[in-house]
Amino acid sequence: MNQHIHCIVNDCHYWTQGNSCKANEILVATDQFGDNQPDQIDATMATQLTPSNAGSCMATCCKSYVTKGSNKIGTDGIKRMS
Ligand code: SF4
Structure with missing residues:
Protein backbone atom coordinates (compact mmCIF):
# COMPACT_ATOMS: atom_id res chain seq x y z
CA MET A 1 0.00 0.00 0.00
CA ASN A 2 1.37 3.39 -0.97
CA SER A 20 3.92 16.36 1.99
CA CYS A 21 4.85 14.59 5.23
CA LYS A 22 8.13 12.68 4.99
CA ALA A 23 7.96 10.93 8.36
CA ASN A 24 8.18 7.15 8.03
CA GLU A 25 5.26 6.92 10.45
CA ILE A 26 3.11 9.36 12.42
CA LEU A 27 0.71 9.21 15.35
CA VAL A 28 -2.60 11.08 15.26
CA ALA A 29 -4.03 11.46 18.75
CA THR A 30 -6.53 13.44 20.78
CA ASP A 31 -5.39 16.88 21.90
CA GLN A 32 -5.66 15.62 25.46
CA PHE A 33 -3.23 12.78 24.75
CA GLY A 34 -0.87 15.16 22.95
CA ASP A 35 -0.95 17.60 25.86
CA ASN A 36 -0.27 14.99 28.52
CA GLN A 37 2.18 12.50 27.04
CA PRO A 38 5.94 13.08 26.67
CA ASP A 39 7.70 13.34 23.31
CA GLN A 40 8.98 9.76 23.59
CA ILE A 41 5.41 8.41 23.37
CA ASP A 42 4.73 8.46 19.64
CA ALA A 43 4.15 6.41 16.50
CA THR A 44 6.87 3.85 17.28
CA MET A 45 4.78 2.75 20.29
CA ALA A 46 1.38 2.87 18.56
CA THR A 47 0.48 -0.80 19.00
CA GLN A 48 0.85 -0.48 22.80
CA LEU A 49 -1.34 2.61 23.18
CA THR A 50 -5.00 2.75 24.21
CA PRO A 51 -7.32 4.49 21.73
CA SER A 52 -9.81 7.13 22.87
CA ASN A 53 -12.62 9.31 21.49
CA ALA A 54 -11.96 12.81 20.16
CA GLY A 55 -15.49 14.00 19.31
CA SER A 56 -14.42 16.41 16.56
CA CYS A 57 -11.54 17.07 14.21
CA MET A 58 -10.60 20.11 16.27
CA ALA A 59 -9.79 17.80 19.17
CA THR A 60 -7.14 15.81 17.29
CA CYS A 61 -3.48 16.55 16.65
CA CYS A 62 -0.38 15.14 15.03
CA LYS A 63 1.65 13.84 17.98
CA SER A 64 4.65 13.36 15.68
CA TYR A 65 5.11 17.08 14.95
CA VAL A 66 8.53 18.40 15.89
CA THR A 67 9.77 21.88 15.08
CA LYS A 68 12.44 22.19 12.38
CA GLY A 69 15.88 22.49 13.96
CA SER A 70 14.61 21.39 17.38
CA ASN A 71 16.89 19.39 19.66
CA LYS A 72 13.93 17.03 20.18
CA ILE A 73 14.18 15.61 16.65
CA GLY A 74 14.67 11.84 16.90
CA THR A 75 13.46 11.62 20.51
CA ASP A 76 10.54 9.43 19.43
CA GLY A 77 12.46 7.18 17.01
CA ILE A 78 10.62 8.47 13.93
CA LYS A 79 12.74 8.74 10.78
CA ARG A 80 12.59 11.32 8.00
CA MET A 81 12.41 9.70 4.58
CA SER A 82 14.21 11.30 1.63
S1 SF4 B 1 2.87 17.80 11.53
FE1 SF4 B 1 2.65 15.56 11.45
S2 SF4 B 1 1.76 15.12 9.44
FE2 SF4 B 1 2.59 17.23 9.39
S3 SF4 B 1 4.66 17.03 8.54
FE3 SF4 B 1 4.78 16.97 10.79
S4 SF4 B 1 4.77 14.79 11.32
FE4 SF4 B 1 3.99 14.98 9.23
Whole structure:
Protein backbone atom coordinates (compact mmCIF):
# COMPACT_ATOMS: atom_id res chain seq x y z
CA MET A 1 0.00 0.00 0.00
CA ASN A 2 1.37 3.39 -0.97
CA GLN A 3 -0.13 5.94 1.41
CA HIS A 4 0.60 9.62 1.20
CA ILE A 5 0.15 12.01 4.09
CA HIS A 6 -0.58 15.57 3.06
CA CYS A 7 0.23 18.23 5.63
CA ILE A 8 0.24 22.03 5.64
CA VAL A 9 2.19 22.55 8.87
CA ASN A 10 5.37 23.89 7.33
CA ASP A 11 7.50 24.42 10.42
CA CYS A 12 7.55 20.68 11.14
CA HIS A 13 10.82 18.77 10.62
CA TYR A 14 8.98 16.24 8.42
CA TRP A 15 7.18 18.72 6.16
CA THR A 16 8.38 19.14 2.57
CA GLN A 17 7.50 21.17 -0.52
CA GLY A 18 4.21 20.16 -2.06
CA ASN A 19 2.70 19.88 1.42
CA SER A 20 3.92 16.36 1.99
CA CYS A 21 4.85 14.59 5.23
CA LYS A 22 8.13 12.68 4.99
CA ALA A 23 7.96 10.93 8.36
CA ASN A 24 8.18 7.15 8.03
CA GLU A 25 5.26 6.92 10.45
CA ILE A 26 3.11 9.36 12.42
CA LEU A 27 0.71 9.21 15.35
CA VAL A 28 -2.60 11.08 15.26
CA ALA A 29 -4.03 11.46 18.75
CA THR A 30 -6.53 13.44 20.78
CA ASP A 31 -5.39 16.88 21.90
CA GLN A 32 -5.66 15.62 25.46
CA PHE A 33 -3.23 12.78 24.75
CA GLY A 34 -0.87 15.16 22.95
CA ASP A 35 -0.95 17.60 25.86
CA ASN A 36 -0.27 14.99 28.52
CA GLN A 37 2.18 12.50 27.04
CA PRO A 38 5.94 13.08 26.67
CA ASP A 39 7.70 13.34 23.31
CA GLN A 40 8.98 9.76 23.59
CA ILE A 41 5.41 8.41 23.37
CA ASP A 42 4.73 8.46 19.64
CA ALA A 43 4.15 6.41 16.50
CA THR A 44 6.87 3.85 17.28
CA MET A 45 4.78 2.75 20.29
CA ALA A 46 1.38 2.87 18.56
CA THR A 47 0.48 -0.80 19.00
CA GLN A 48 0.85 -0.48 22.80
CA LEU A 49 -1.34 2.61 23.18
CA THR A 50 -5.00 2.75 24.21
CA PRO A 51 -7.32 4.49 21.73
CA SER A 52 -9.81 7.13 22.87
CA ASN A 53 -12.62 9.31 21.49
CA ALA A 54 -11.96 12.81 20.16
CA GLY A 55 -15.49 14.00 19.31
CA SER A 56 -14.42 16.41 16.56
CA CYS A 57 -11.54 17.07 14.21
CA MET A 58 -10.60 20.11 16.27
CA ALA A 59 -9.79 17.80 19.17
CA THR A 60 -7.14 15.81 17.29
CA CYS A 61 -3.48 16.55 16.65
CA CYS A 62 -0.38 15.14 15.03
CA LYS A 63 1.65 13.84 17.98
CA SER A 64 4.65 13.36 15.68
CA TYR A 65 5.11 17.08 14.95
CA VAL A 66 8.53 18.40 15.89
CA THR A 67 9.77 21.88 15.08
CA LYS A 68 12.44 22.19 12.38
CA GLY A 69 15.88 22.49 13.96
CA SER A 70 14.61 21.39 17.38
CA ASN A 71 16.89 19.39 19.66
CA LYS A 72 13.93 17.03 20.18
CA ILE A 73 14.18 15.61 16.65
CA GLY A 74 14.67 11.84 16.90
CA THR A 75 13.46 11.62 20.51
CA ASP A 76 10.54 9.43 19.43
CA GLY A 77 12.46 7.18 17.01
CA ILE A 78 10.62 8.47 13.93
CA LYS A 79 12.74 8.74 10.78
CA ARG A 80 12.59 11.32 8.00
CA MET A 81 12.41 9.70 4.58
CA SER A 82 14.21 11.30 1.63
S1 SF4 B 1 4.77 14.79 11.32
FE1 SF4 B 1 2.65 15.56 11.45
S2 SF4 B 1 2.87 17.80 11.53
FE2 SF4 B 1 4.78 16.97 10.79
S3 SF4 B 1 4.66 17.03 8.54
FE3 SF4 B 1 3.99 14.98 9.23
S4 SF4 B 1 1.76 15.12 9.44
FE4 SF4 B 1 2.59 17.23 9.39
